[in-house]
Amino acid sequence: MASPVEHKLPQRTGTVSSSFTRRTSFSDDEAIPDTDSSETSNLLIERLRAWKHMCGNLEDYVSTTAKLSKSQSKDHEKILKTVSEPLKEAHHFSQSEGGMAGLFNNMRTNSQGMVNMYLETENNLKATVLPTLERLHKEIKNKSKELKSGAAKGAKAVEKARNVTQKHIELLGQHSASHDSAMGSKIEQAHDPYILKRQINHRLNKQVTEENNHRQDILTVQNSFQQFEAYILQTVQAALEQFHQIMGGQLDRQRAMYADVLGAAQRIPPDFEWINFCVSNDAKLVNPDSPPREFANITFPNQNHRATKPLLEGTLERRSRAVIKGYSSGYYVITPARYLHEFKDNDDFRRDPSPELSLYLPDCTIASIDGVKFSVKGKDISSNVVGNAFHATTELNFKASTASQAEKWWSLIKESTNGSAVAAATGAAATATLASPVSPTNGPTSPVGSISGKTNQPPTYAEKEKDTHSPAGTPTEVKTPGSVKPISRTASSGSSYFAAANGTAAGEKSEKS
Structure with a gap:
């Protein structure tokens, strides 16, 4: 009798790539690379999202600045109210343009100019800078949508091809092991390792084609990112240049208005208001050329009564x-x-x-x-x-x-x-006094004697006299x-x-x- 044949189980050395080997493989020669086909596209989509959020922050910055300009316009209306009323005691100041009245007219004009200037700033920011940023924001969003739709479609095709190839590779490994153990036993025609290998070649070729197409699409998108980001930066720079022109022009106009107020004040001569005041009130002011009063020359009614x-x-x-x-x-x-x-x-x-x-x-x-x-x-x-x-x-x-x-x-x-x-x-002195002027309130007064x-x-002095003498009119x-009797x-x-x-x-x- 023939000696029994020893049957040894086959050792599968690299015939089937396990998930671990796929995760740890860094070679492009493997049938199923250990890479995520959507990894690059996801990274680029995330980058576009960052640019989109950056653009949104710029929009908020400009829109908030516009709101602040509107608020400052209202604040300057309050400032305008402080000089809107005429000066108190305005008649003390010259009403010509070269004096204090002219200075306050200048302040009113420039304050109203600042109110209008801030409203113009708000309108210019909303009409020029914000639309530019909003348009850029929309372009970034569209770019992200295109990347998602195109890259996602290619990534799905690659993953599908890899899955099919992986399934046939596993099937080849299974039936190759069965062939070694069967020792000449019949294998179904569909499971012939030869046919399975050729089918793997077909599907692997198709997989590689999908991978290369997807890679080329991603590479095209990736290369376009440099130009797109350059376009984003140029658009942002243009928007900020417009912003600078608007805000810088506002500051220049504001500085010019304040300088105009200062110039109006500095152009007033030191003695301008005083000279005009003296001319207007010449009759009421003291004449410096008139001599001072002397007590000896002053007279008053009944002074010599x-x-x-x-x-x-x-x-x-x-x-x-x-x-x-x-x-x-x-x-x-x-x-x-x-x-x-x-x-x-x-x-x-x-x-x-x-x-x-x-x-x-x-x-x-x-x-x-x-x-x-x-x-x-x-x-x-x-x-x-x-x-x-x-x-x-x-x-x-x-x-x-x-x-x-x-x-x-x-x-x-x-x-x-x-x-x-x-x-x-x-x-x-009685006779001379009768003819002399008397107080207009008392009328003619007869001599005392x-x-x-x-x-x-x-005469009656209310604060001094008492009712101790005989009543008035009593003879x-x-x-x-001459009739006074000598006093011994x-x-x-x-x-x-x-x-x-x-x-x-x-x-x-x-x-x-």
């Missing part, structure tokens, strides 16, 4: 109410209104000449004279001392520089207590200088004797015949 001229004035000494202080000098005046006023001095300019002491003589009594001394008892009605608000009656002791001066003061005060002093001092013999009451006896004086101190209202000293003995 007889009631304003003192009956007697000069310096007297008065003993202080605080005995330890002794006598202090002051300037005293007896007025036609029958007041005895005390002032610090005779200066009307250094301080307001408000009386330090005021006695209404008809309400006072006077004691007998004693050499250079005499005393008056009455109420101080001045408003300079707080205690005088109660107008307490007090005795005031005076001292003149000489006996003759004391005689004058004593006599006039004595006569003023019954009104005869006014008639004696002003009777001589009238010729008719009726006593004139002193009182007027003693002319004793050597005794006058402080203990005060004259009564009718002129008779209290306690004084009647004269001997």
